[in-house]
Amino acid sequence: MNSTPNASWHTRFTAVFARPWLGVLSRSMAAILGGYALAATCAMFFAVALPIARGQAVLTGMLVAIALCACAALWAFATRTALRAWVGILMPTALFWLGTAVMRAGA
């Protein structure tokens, strides 16, 4: 048994993700919900950040977001652990979100 509470939390956390069916469930959630969140924030970011006409930027964002959503699903099942799948999808989502907020505040 690990004596430090921090490490035991960590072991327990990874143990949960080590169960095969939970891993699949978690990755599926990452692919479907995370993938959609990534696509949505990507569309938002492109809509406000691209230096072209506003309407064209919105459309470009949507067209790119669809492809990105499919890539997110691939990523979710390609990574070594389910945790990485989540991090790899939620990180860019957060960045897109932040970027959108910054661009809107600046506008």
Next chain:
Amino acid sequence: MKNGFRQSMAWLHTWTGLLVGWLLLLIFMAGTASYYREEISRWMRPELPRSTVDADVAAERAITFLQHKAPQAESWNVSLPDPRNPAMRMFWRNPESMVKPPAEGEKRRRRGGGRFGDATVDPNSGQEVAARETRGGDFFYRLHFDLHYIPVLWARYLVGFCAMFMLVAIITGVITHKKIFKDFFTFRKDKGLRSWLDFHNVSAVMALPYHAMITYTGIVTLMFMYLPWGVSVAYPKDEDAFFSEAFARLADIDTPSEGRAVALPIQQLLDSARAEWKGADVGGFTLYHPGAANAVIDIQQRDGKRLSVDTPSLRYNAVTGALLEASPAAGGATQTRGVMYGLHLARFADWGLRALFFLSGLVGCLMVASGVVLWAVKERPKHAKSGKIGFGLRLVDALNIGAVAGLPIAFAAYFWGNRLLPLQMAERSTAEADVFFYAWGAALLAAFIWPKRMMWAWQLYLGAALFALIPVVNALTTHAHLGVTLRSGDWVLAGFDLTMLAFGAMLAYCGLRMQRWQPALSAAGKKRQAAAKAQQHAGAEVGA
């Protein structure tokens, strides 16, 4: 996730494909049929005359019809006949004062009492078409993305979800292949699992550009619904502004009508538009404030000659004939989206290209069908070892039979319904759609009760018989049968009947293969059989 990238992708391919496969097959089949939406509609309304009159004469008759039918309307919209569709579709917008509130206990307003009215007019007579009530090919077009019986919004989200799974399945399917080029030329006949795998590969790889294009562009057609976030961020106050800005449309007309005046002859207005477009043809027009002094007409170019669905239009003063406005040039992203949308609908395709799209769609159906069957073929040996067919495999078997063999039955039944339901029956077009789902439901039910190999054969044979007999039923119930259409060279109607015969023959062949099919023996099975033979032999010797 698994031991290696390719294995993970193979796993993902299997499950994304299987989970939505059956609904995807329905979507694929309905979409493939929709390439011939107008032709199917024509076949399903055999009463419609074939000859089409000149566009100018048709427009003239449309105006006369609307002057009688909807003189009070705020605007009239007319789609002129074209070679594929001999009838004119038109709708009009009633003023707010004319709109009747929905009657007691009715959720929706009755037809004709609402804000919009519509009619289908025969340009030969200038009267509403006297044809049987049917949705024709439009049923398949709507089924493709609106499904049926469930709210449209839910259906479109569901279809989008399936399309995304399909896109993932296509990408992972490509990744899974080490030798995508070689696989294209590989077909190992009569080898059980191998043959199914090769067939799935060939059908997928052969039309791969088509599959990828049709899936991605399919999502693009409904992307404003799936991803509204960009619009709401960039246009927080006014989302309509986005559509008028991005789509280079003419401004909305919201001025009230003023005074009375006689508009210029429609022919003259259409001619000015043709001259402005240097000969490009007119597809239809919208007349605002008909009969008023400030009447305005928007003339739309015919789609079908360009890849994009966004067609340019011109706005004229309908009384003086002065050109008021032309739709501005569209931006790059708008054009990209327009072309993608256009590629999905394939309205630009002439008969040869249309046939190629249709065949690619059929290959897509075969790809989905062979994919779900492949899963069951792969799974079976595991169950055979334990001597019991598990729940999962039984479920997949039943769904496979009900979808792959059952859906053709439903499609054929829909056409039978069109010919056999009483012509004067109330809600006839709804009844036709019900026939489709009753037939499919029965096939699914039978498949669930007895999901065995002979059920495959029976359902395929039934589908074959239903398809092959369509020309016969047609000949018995109408005057637009092969004996007439072949002689008069009406290739749309004759082609429909002949295609039905071809489908019947193909399904019969599949049924025959299914009936005669012998399960391939595994290595262990062969050994067992050899041992049994040897034992028998030994037994015979001892007996002698």
